């Protein structure tokens with residue numbers, strides 16, 4: 001969740017916003033073969049669906065907002081949460097792959 005190397009926890013995992021480095025600069029772990037695929041997006045779809053939809057429904061039942069205001073508010077909330085969480089969630093999927101499928105990242 002700290003967006004750091006799954007083995008040493010010291011080297012930064014990302015070279016750009018979502019580009020995983022080829023190797024950890026601290027311990028040299030080869031990260032080129034990681035494959036998080038659609039995992040981070042799927043995690044966020046489920047997480048934000050459970051976290052954002054109930055408050056949105058409650059507010060729509062209790063407050064008489066126009067539809068355009070709902071569209072703006074919930075779009076900003078969902079986009080902000082997605083941009084804020086996609087890096088830690090991607091780092092989490094790389095760490096889970098390292099933990100449970102280490103042979104694919106670290107051939108011995």
Ligand SMILES: [Zn+2]
Nearest residue numbers: 005008024027
């Ligand atoms: Zn490392």
